[in-house]
Structure formats: C-alpha cells, structure tokens
Amino acid sequence: LLPIAPSTETSGTFINIAGTAQTFKAAVRPLGETRPGWKVLRVLGNLLGLEGFEFNSSEEVLKAFLPANLAASLSNTIPEQTVAGVALSGNLELAAFAPIYDTDALVRRADSLRKTKAAKPALAQISTQTAGLLGVKSGDKIQLTDSEGGTLRAAVLVNKTIADNTVLVPMGRVDSQSLRTVFGGVTVEAVVASEVQA
Numbered sequence: 309l310l311p312i313a314p315s316t317e318t319s320g321t322f323i324n325i326a327g328t329a330q331t332f333k334a335a336v337r338p339l340g341e342t343r344p345g346w347k348v349l350r351v352l353g354n355l356l357g358l359e360g361f362e363f364n365s366s367e368e369v370l371k372a373f374l375p376a377n378l379a380a381s382l383s384n385t386i387p388e389q390t391v392a393g394v395a396l397s398g399n400l401e402l403a404a405f406a407p408i409y410d411t412d413a414l415v416r417r418a419d420s421l422r423k424t425k426a427a428k429p430a431l432a433q434i435s436t437q438t439a440g441l442l443g444v445k446s447g448d449k450i451q452l453t454d455s456e457g458g459t460l461r462a463a464v465l466v467n468k469t470i471a472d473n474t475v476l477v478p479m480g481r482v483d484s485q486s487l488r489t490v491f492g493g494v495t496v497e498a499v500v501a502s503e504v505q506a
Contacts, residue, residue, distance in 0.1 A: 310348050311340070311341055311342040311343060311348070312342065312343065312344070312345045312348055313338035313339070313342040313343060313344050313345070314414065316334070316335045316336065316414075317334050317335070317336055317337065317338040317339070317342070317344070318334050318338070318344030318345065318346075318366070319331070319332060319333045319334050319344070319365075319366045319367075320332060320344070320346070320366050320370075321366070321370050321374070329370075329374060331370065344366070346363070346366055346369055349361070350362075350363055399493050399494070399495055399496070400434070400438065400452075400473055400474055400475045400493070400494055400496050401473060401474045401475070401491075401492070401493060401494075402452070402454065402474075402475060402477060402487075402489065402490070402491055402492055402493070402494045403470075403471070403474050403475065403476045403477070403491070404476075404477055404478070404479040404490035404491060405476065405477075405478060405479065406478070406479060406480050407426070407427065407428075407429050407478045407480075407481070408426050408427075409421045409422065409424070409426060409427040410427075410478070410480050410481065429478045430462075430463070430464075430465035430467075431460065431462035431463065431477060431478065431483060431484055432450055432452065432460070432462040432463070432464045432465065432475055432476070432477055433464070433465045433466075433467045433470050433475070433476040433477075434464055434465075434466060434467070434470055434474070434475050434476075435466070435467065435468065435470040435471060435472045435473075435474070436466055436468050437472045438470075438472055438473055438474070438475075439464070439466045442496060442498060443498060444464055444466075444498050445464075445466060446463075446464060446465050446466045447463055447464070448463070448464055448498060448499075449461060449462070449463055449464070449498070449499035450462065450464050450496055450497065450498055450499060451496070451497050451499055452475060452477070452487065452494045452495070452496055453494060453495045453496075454487050454488055454489045454492065454493075454494050455489055455492050455493060455494075456488035456489050457488065458486055458487040458488030458489065459486055459487070460477065460484060460486050460487050461499060462483075462484075475494060475496060
C-alpha cells in the first residue's frame with residue numbers, strides 16, 4: 309500500500325483528446341507523508357537500481373517525455389469510410405459509460421455534486437432515428453436484454469448526439485446492475501402501458 313497523493317495534491321500534465329498538453333499545479337500540499345505518484349515510482353526505481361529514475365520534479369519528467377512537436381506525434385483523425393445502411397430489428401449495440409461523478413472516490417462522496425443533473429444520467433439514451441424505428445419517444449419504457457440474459461427496464465431519453473442503432477447506458481450504478489455485460493448487442497423492445505402498470 310503506497311501513500312500516493314490524489315491529483316489535487318500534485319502537479320503534472322494531461323494530454324487531451326486534441327493532443328494538447330495541459331499542465332497543472334497542486335491545489336494544496338500533500339497530506340502527511342503522502343507523495344505524488346511519480347515521486348513514489350521514482351523512489352522505487354532508485355531502490356531497484358533502474359536507469360531513468362533521476363527526476364526531481366514533474367517538470368523534469370515532462371521535459372524528458374513530451375515530444376517537441378506533440379501535435380504531429382498524435383493523430384485522432386479517422387479515415388473516411390462508407391457505411392452501409394443497417395436495418396434495425398430491435399437489436400442495438402450497447403454503449404456503456406461511467407457517469408462523471410461515479411468515477412472517483414472523492415466525487416462520489418460529494419453531496420453537492422450528487423445533486424447535479426450530470427450525476428443522474430438517464431438509464432437508456434437512443435438517437436432520434438433509432439427512437440423512430442422503435443416507435444418510442446422520451447419517457448417511454450423500453451426493456452434491454454443483453455447477450456448474457458441480463459435485463460434492464462428503463463425510461464428512454466431521445467438524444468440526438470447518440471449514434472444510430474446504439475443505446476447508451478451508465479454502468480457502475482445500482483439501477484443498471486441488472487445488465488451482465490457492458491458492450492455487445494442487446495435486444496430492445498418497447499414496454500406497453502399495461503406492462504408498466506403491472
């Protein structure tokens with residue numbers, strides 16, 4: 309068990325999806341005897357007699373590992389492709405994600421963050437086209453059945469930013485734990501009003 313400080317107590321650099329390096333400083337000093345992760349790894353490297361662990365600051369680490377031309381070394385471009393139309397017969401691709409305030413022990417325990425809209429994403433989100441093919445609208449109930457036999461009944465949210473033939477479901481939550489997989493195909497069916505009342 310290593311006494312590593314959280315990101316709020318260390319300096320460092322993230323590289324975002326656009327390939328831009330974003331350097332940050334610690335908001336507060338590490339508590340007690342905790343140390344930034346890079347420092348703990350440096351000491352372990354020193355104890356094991358490994359080369360390349362002589363850094364004294366995160367700035368030195370950045371200078372050693374960040375390419376001179378970062379943008380050229382990273383590419384997020386996707387080659388243009390032609391996609392044939394997909395006939396929808398109640399089968400969708402499951403796209404799972406971890407809600408923003410469920411990813412970290414610090415934010416999971418922040419009451420103020422738990423009350424925000426971002427902390428409670430809809431259980432099932434589909435595109436406008438997919439909703440039309442299924443004959444459902446926002447607020448209607450649908451039932452998902454995954455390849456392992458897990459099921460989830462939830463109100464749907466029609467979201468124009470979701471890819472067609474895909475259903476977006478937040479994972480790692482009590483109300484979605486009935487699904488047994490986090491990717492792959494799912495069968496989707498609309499739940500009629502009589503079934504909802506029952």
